[in-house]
Amino acid sequence: MPKLVIIFGTGSHNTERMAKAIQEGATAEGMDTLLKNVNDALVTDLADADAVAIGSPNYNHAMMPTVRKFLNDIASIDLSGKVGLSFGSYGWSFEATDEIHKILTSYGIEMIEDLLIKRMPGEEELEMCRRVGSLLACKIIKKEVLCAV
Ligand SMILES: Cc1cc2nc3c(=O)[nH]c(=O)nc-3n(C[C@H](O)[C@H](O)[C@H](O)COP(=O)(O)O)c2cc1C
Numbered sequence: 001m002p003k004l005v006i007i008f009g010t011g012s013h014n015t016e017r018m019a020k021a022i023q024e025g026a027t028a029e030g031m032d033t034l035l036k037n038v039n040d041a042l043v044t045d046l047a048d049a050d051a052v053a054i055g056s057p058n059y060n061h062a063m064m065p066t067v068r069k070f071l072n073d074i075a076s077i078d079l080s081g082k083v084g085l086s087f088g089s090y091g092w093s094f095e096a097t098d099e100i101h102k103i104l105t106s107y108g109i110e111m112i113e114d115l116l117i118k119r120m121p122g123e124e125e126l127e128m129c130r131r132v133g134s135l136l137a138c139k140i141i142k143k144e145v146l147c148a149v
Contacts, residue, residue: 025133
């Protein structure tokens with residue numbers, strides 16, 4: 001079964017809420033998923049992934065240092081050809097997701113459009129996150145025409 005691995009950092013759980021909703025959307029399309037806080041994530045978690053979603057909130061105009069370290073660590077494995085998503089909660093600027101996007105692109109990952117939610121996601125925003133999870137799944141399962149996204 002195709003697999004989506006979602007790794008996130010979070011300070012006050014907003015990006016975590018996004019991550020869980022992305023997982024729900026992908027699961028609903030029949031995709032296998034792995035969801036981990038970056039503090040528990042291993043480089044090897046990404047090895048058998050078809051799609052990877054990396055999330056970080058924006059703190060002091062940057063991604064969380066734990067997410068940055070994980071992104072440095074995964075440079076050691078071949079990620080080319082996977083599909084990717086950069087996501088995160090923010091207050092007023094986009095540096096974290098912009099930088100995650102650039103780094104994953106440099107690893108040969110085919111990125112879809114970044115997913116950004118201002119502060120705490122409400123039900124409407126969570127639904128948007130589910131749709132993006134569904135879109136990621138559809139890109140992998142190659143049934144774009146059948147997916148309602
Ligand atoms: C100390 C601090 C610094 C922050 N710096 C930024 C920033 O530079 N840019 C921004 O867009 N938001 C900034 N924020 C807002 C957070 O990105 C926002 O609260 C986000 O929802 C936190 O997500 P999380 O709950 O996943 O940690 C900051 C918040 C705090 C508490």
